[in-house]
Amino acid sequence: MTVVVSVQQAVCIHRSPASEVVALRGADLTVEEGELVALIGPSGSGKSTLMAMLGGLLRPSAGRVEVLGQDIGRLSERQLLSFRNRDVGMLMQGPERNLLPYATVQANLDLAQLSARESRRDRRRRAGELLDAVGLPDAGSRAVRTLSGGEQQRVALAAAMAGGPRLLLADEPTSQLDHANGVRIAELLRETRDRWGTTVVVVTHDAELGDSMERSLAMRDGRIGTEGRRGERLAVIGRDGTLQLPPDLLEQFPPGGRARVVRRADHVELHPVPPDPREAGTP
Numbered sequence: 373m374t375v376v377v378s379v380q381q382a383v384c385i386h387r388s389p390a391s392e393v394v395a396l397r398g399a400d401l402t403v404e405e406g407e408l409v410a411l412i413g414p415s416g417s418g419k420s421t422l423m424a425m426l427g428g429l430l431r432p433s434a435g436r437v438e439v440l441g442q443d444i445g446r447l448s449e450r451q452l453l454s455f456r457n458r459d460v461g462m463l464m465q466g467p468e469r470n471l472l473p474y475a476t477v478q479a480n481l482d483l484a485q486l487s488a489r490e491s492r493r494d495r496r497r498r499a500g501e502l503l504d505a506v507g508l509p510d511a512g513s514r515a516v517r518t519l520s521g522g523e524q525q526r527v528a529l530a531a532a533m534a535g536g537p538r539l540l541l542a543d544e545p546t547s548q549l550d551h552a553n554g555v556r557i558a559e560l561l562r563e564t565r566d567r568w569g570t571t572v573v574v575v576t577h578d579a580e581l582g583d584s585m586e587r588s589l590a591m592r593d594g595r596i597g598t599e600g601r602r603g604e605r606l607a608v609i610g611r612d613g614t615l616q617l618p619p620d621l622l623e624q625f626p627p628g629g630r631a632r633v634v635r636r637a638d639h640v641e642l643h644p645v646p647p648d649p650r651e652a653g654t655p
């Protein structure tokens with residue numbers, strides 16, 4: 373299998389004059405070609421930051437991010453631009469950020485296809501097919517700003533897919549859709565993978581969309597903590613050996629506390645160790 377995404381110990385620090393926020397703190401992730409992956413996790417856990425990095429919009433502050441064989445941290449601005457235009461399709465969180473509001477739907481799709489390798493005729497055909505697939509076959513001549521939020525979201529997804537990307541990144545693609553349209557989008561993502569071999573990574577709070585993906589990765593505090601596959605939930609061991617405990621165990625194992633690790637023949641036991649009273653009160 374070809375590895376499409378390889379993230380090793382990625383750190384991302386958002387710096388502004390007023391503050392520094394560490395959004396990723398040693399994230400590890402591997403995605404193979406043609407996988408359908410859902411990224412889930414609480415607000416602020418770093419999902420959009422990770423997506424921005426995979427899409428070449430952000431470089432890692434430390435660690436390594438390789439996408440489609442390109443080392444994102446080392447590409448020049450020009451190389452990043454061509455990578456973004458040619459190889460990845462990206463739907464950013466908030467549909468309005470993805471489209472030109474005063475241009476028509478068709479013009480937005482044309483723009484998204486500027487770097488596509490297909491002929492003009494094939495591009496038009498693909499754009500038409502995508503509008504059909506998102507349930508907006510007649511929207512081509514409408515200005516984006518006249519569409520509802522959910523319609524804009526569907527056009528934005530069509531635009532992300534219009535250039536025929538090898539990797540499709542979609543941040544909350546169904547957040548503004550009703551159930552029927554949400555199901556339609558989940559089907560479209562799967563069909564796209566089946567037909568073109570596209571690798572798909574979506575961020576979602578939508579349980580149904582999450583379940584329709586083959587693998588789900590749960591982020592917490594800037595790392596991938598657990599992974600779900602076929603209904604089973606697995607903890608992920610980071611490259612530095614760290615393991616995130618499931619949140620429901622944190623009462624028993626408070627962060628910053630101690631645990632005794634006992635090795636058994638075929639498994640390992642973890643026992644909470646009560647805090648040492650002599651340590652209490654010392655600075």
Ligand SMILES: Nc1ncnc2c1ncn2[C@@H]1O[C@H](COP(=O)(O)OP(=O)(O)OP(=O)(O)O)[C@@H](O)[C@H]1O
Binds near residue numbers: 387394420422
């Ligand atoms: N441009 C930025 N400047 C400063 N801090 C930022 C910036 N972007 C994100 N952050 C911070 O980084 C952390 C991770 O943000 P991120 O947007 O990746 O979270 P998320 O998991 O996508 O959350 P949500 O589910 O709410 O979209 C948050 O604490 C956020 O406030």
Ligand SMILES: [Mg+2]
Binds near residue numbers: 420
């Ligand atoms: Mg987000």
